[in-house]
Amino acid sequence: xxxxxxxxxxxxxxxxxxxxxxxxxxxxxxxxxxxxxxxxxxxxxxxxxxxxxxxxxxxxxxxxxxxxxxxxxxxxxxxxxxxxxxxxxxxxxxxxxxxxxxxxxxxxxxxxxxxxxxxxxxxxxxxxxxxxxxxxxxxxxxxxxxxxxxxxxxxxxxxxxxxxxxxxxxxxxxxxxxxxxxxxxxxxxxxxxxxxxxxxxxxxxxxxxxxxxxxxxxxxxxxxxxxxxxxxxxxxxxxxxxxxxxxxxxxxxxxxxxxxxxxxxxxxxxxxxxxxxxxxxxxxxxxxxxxxxxxxxxxxxxxxxxxxxxxxxxxxxxxxxxxxxxxxxxxxxxxxxxxxxxxxx
Ligand SMILES: *Cc1c(COP(=O)(O)O)cnc(C)c1O
Numbered sequence: 001x002x003x004x005x006x007x008x009x010x011x012x013x014x015x016x017x018x019x020x021x022x023x024x025x026x027x028x029x030x031x032x033x034x035x036x037x038x039x040x041x042x043x044x045x046x047x048x049x050x051x052x053x054x055x056x057x058x059x060x061x062x063x064x065x066x067x068x069x070x071x072x073x074x075x076x077x078x079x080x081x082x083x084x085x086x087x088x089x090x091x092x093x094x095x096x097x098x099x100x101x102x103x104x105x106x107x108x109x110x111x112x113x114x115x116x117x118x119x120x121x122x123x124x125x126x127x128x129x130x131x132x133x134x135x136x137x138x139x140x141x142x143x144x145x146x147x148x149x150x151x152x153x154x155x156x157x158x159x160x161x162x163x164x165x166x167x168x169x170x171x172x173x174x175x176x177x178x179x180x181x182x183x184x185x186x187x188x189x190x191x192x193x194x195x196x197x198x199x200x201x202x203x204x205x206x207x208x209x210x211x212x213x214x215x216x217x218x219x220x221x222x223x224x225x226x227x228x229x230x231x232x233x234x235x236x237x238x239x240x241x242x243x244x245x246x247x248x249x250x251x252x253x254x255x256x257x258x259x260x261x262x263x264x265x266x267x268x269x270x271x272x273x274x275x276x277x278x279x280x281x282x283x284x285x286x287x288x289x290x291x292x293x294x295x296x297x298x299x300x301x302x303x304x305x306x307x308x309x310x311x312x313x314x315x316x317x318x319x320x321x322x323x324x325x326x327x328x329x330x331x332x333x334x335x336x337x338x339x340x341x342x343x344x345x
Pocket of ligand 1: 178
């Protein structure tokens, strides 16, 4: 029941170093913002936008080398998770890992789907045999996996992911591969999804593209599955202002790769500096974030806040006790983080 559900576990704070939402530390380039604004001024705001963002879907399809009929564009990719859970339908199952991205279980419980969570192995990799067993024993529905995994940052072996996608398809499941962070991993599942009509790749403009404020995300899937998803997508859901900005971003995507490379360099620098810390356990990551385990994560969280650094506690997440999730920021923010963590005992 909605009434009994907890609210989204996030408290906004005002700090100098915001490392709690895995955002891009760099804003959309100034010149592109100016161009987007010019287009906004030239558009009619009194008219409804495209029914299903046809032109933008075509631009996304060109960028991804995909059939536009298999692209679903929505205001943020989180709403796609809601729609896919809806499509999985009443009496069906949402199968994911534990821990997992918080939105999958919260949507599943909200829509009263059966939620099945298979624990990750102790190194945070997928437990393939246990997931395959669940695909066989549970009523089919949606298998939701993030690659790189959220919130651990773990990147599984491609053959494990492929094996699960194939098993899921054979058992009548739809597989959602959440690729919110794929740019930082240097690996993605576009080709696997292309070969499997019951698989979907979920992507977002919120992370590597630095456009979290616009709220835009999309699916790449087969035209057949996209047609089903469109039955639950509200009409006119992308406004003309977002359309102008995304159009410009897709015409000038080069900035994305440069920033991703910078973040990956920063990730490796920060992880190397923290290796061998006397009291903190730091986990490797393929994303723009990483996890830190402390004897008292609450105390470390408050200490960092005291230095105007916000990170994300994983309080109450089974398997992530004593862990904080830290986003990579600008080099200055990362320096502030390193100075604070290196002084921590
Ligand atoms: C950030 C994130 C998303 C993107 O959400 P948006 O609604 O598109 O901003 C999706 N999946 C995971 C795992 C994420 O961390």
